[in-house]
Amino acid sequence: MIKPVENYLYFALTGTAGDGVDDAVCYPASTFIGATWNHATKTILKFEDNTANTIDGATSKKYNDVVLTHENISGNASIHMDIIKAVAKIMANPGRGKVLTVVDTANGVVAEEFEALNNTTQVSCGTAFGITQG
């Protein structure tokens, strides 16, 4: 099977990202399933489960989750939509085969698409990445 060249999205927690299990994750943009509200200050991004061999027909009932922490909705009623739009813009990067840093909390780096959303609260990854049973 020829795998198409595509962009990957990189996320990292605080601390020494990469030293521990799931300190940092990197998923193909095409495996993005969806996004929704998670908390007044959090938006959850869901990616396809990469632990089940779905190519061979295995049934997965899990997803990989990435939770972004951001400004409270009390300060911006559309913050969750704004975060989702920024992620969509990052995924629409016209490059191919790139690793796009979305949020690297360990190094205080966020994609420039988030810059306008960082005025009161830095967009960050404060919740452990993981595989969630759907």
Add this chain to the structure above:
Amino acid sequence: MIIIYNSNASITSTATVNAWQASGFRGMESSAAGTMTMTYPSAVNHSDAGDVVVATVVSSGSDDADRANRVAAMDAMVSKQNTVNKDGYVVAYSEIENVKPGGITGIAVTIDS
């Protein structure tokens, strides 16, 4: 392309703001007088329980008018699904942004239906 739905002016639950890959759109079905249901692959990856967006369209009481209104709503949603732009997203429906195409007056989202 990412397609975004916002069902309520106050985003306080998983049913109030949702986004999916437009490529995952699985079509639309009439579901009652003045409603139609759109389906996406499950956000929690259940193979047998998709996510649904029920759109309310103008219902007149006349079958012919209902059909025409529903077709107008379906047409608007097809246009949204097929949108391509460099932003990478399209807002299909939003209470916050007052985006209400095709005569759709409201939506209700159920994930993992």
